Amino acid sequence: MSLLLAIQGWDRSAWADRLRRLAPDRTIRVWPDDEDLAGIRYALCWKPPEGLLARLPDLEVIFSLGAGVDALLGDPELPGKPLVRIVDPDLTGRMTEWVVLQVLMHHRMQRRYDESQRAKQWAPLDQPPAAAVGVGIMGLGVLGRAAAKALRSLGFKVSGWSASPKEIPDIACFHGTDGLVPFLTETDILVVLLPLTPDTEAMIDYGLLSGLRRTNHMGGAVLINAGRGRLQVEEDILRALADGILAAASLDVFAEEPLPPSSPFWTHQKVTVTPHVAADSDPDTICREILRQIANYEAGRPLENVVDRQRGY
Structure with missing residues (x-):
């Protein structure tokens, strides 16, 4: 045995x-x-x-x-x-914690308050309710469903996208190629929890990011990826940040891990890096x-x- x-x-x-x-x-x-x-x-x-x-x-x-x-x-x-x-369940709970942490950090503009603290500036920012923010979850397996339900319980307007049809109470679910554009157009914060397959590899590219909603209190769309590094085209993320399509990104996974010291993500002011620990x-x-x-x-x-x-x- x-x-x-x-x-x-x-x-x-x-x-x-x-x-x-x-x-x-x-x-x-x-x-x-x-x-x-x-x-x-x-x-x-x-x-x-x-x-x-x-x-x-x-x-x-x-x-x-x-x-x-x-x-x-x-x-x-x-x-x-x-x-x-x-x-x-332990892994699922940890992933949900990380996703909620990142969504709230961007929604509540914590990084801008961090800058104000370092500058010793008392600078309150206008804060809309969670219900005004569209959070889109790509990948509606066990991890995606748990994250979607947790964010919905906080009041966010949550939608989901998957390759095949899914149904989750109180969550607007889109699927397939035809469902991708309408899903993106109502998403301010994109959470990627897709599996890595031949169909999803390099799916998070400049074209997809360009479809996200950018008129919000965060100054643009936000990308959060805790799925797999090869889901994302990293050059396209940097380009989207430079062009104002993305206001910020939280990345736990990368095409090359450990992330090389030469990666621009380490020092990018709009990027939060964690070392593949979202769901330890x-x-x-x-x-x-x-x-x-x-x-x-x-x-x-x-x-x-x-x-x-x-x-x-």
């Missing part, structure tokens, strides 16, 4: 220690320390090297340790075994969830949150 941890960019030993503590009856093996790949039924992965999973002769299920699975789907040798993504989840919670899924699978019950490889999520 061996489990393989195949992780790059995180502390492998810490994850292995957690699993051994939570599942003392199972054999926990860690790539690249364990060279014998026979007998491994389950692979727990975060950005494993291409081709590794294809070398596991007894593999039955692949688990992603994060919400995104684009790195796994990008492996041309990925075995045709069930691929399970994490859907975790508790590793113990993730491990417990995966072990629960494994126990259900071994008892003959169906796996949950299996990725549709055609859709990419």
Whole structure:
């Protein structure tokens, strides 16, 4: 009953220690320390090297340790075994916190008050109600739905866009190519929580940003992206900021991570950068969830949150 941890960019030993503590009856093996790949039924992965999973002769299920699975789907040798993504209330709650934090920061013009504080200026600004502000959520999966409901509870006029039709109470839902323009025209603050697929890669470009509503108290539209870095065309974001299409941006994800020191985002006065931490989840919670899924699978019950490889999520 061996489990393989195949992780790059995180502390492998810490994850292995957690699993051994939570599942003392199972054999926990860690790539690249364990060279014998026979007998491994389950692979727990975060950005494993291409081709590794294809070398596991007894593999039955692949688990992603994060919400995104684009790195796994990008492996041309990925075995045709069930691929399970994490859907975790803790992760969802943290993402909702981050999105609400960024929306409120821009709506309440906190960065301008920060400038006033540094200049020792007492400079109140006109503040419209949340109901006057259109917040558009791109991506209406578990994360997008939770963020939309939280923002609606604060009074914002919330709408959503997704590739396929969705229905959420009190949220105006748009979908597909025909729904994109009307969605953008009533959006002052755009929140991007899309999965990364061939259809969504580089979707957040200058043309899309140009469709956002710009007549508001913030001085222009605002972009908030906590989905994936490759959803956005970073040169186009900078151009939109320079042209006044965007008044500000909050970015948690980037095409290259860690964000290189040479990136203009670091020092841009209109950009808030966070280091891909919007939805950091508790590793113990993730491990417990995966072990629960494994126990259900071994008892003959169906796996949950299996990725549709055609859709990419």
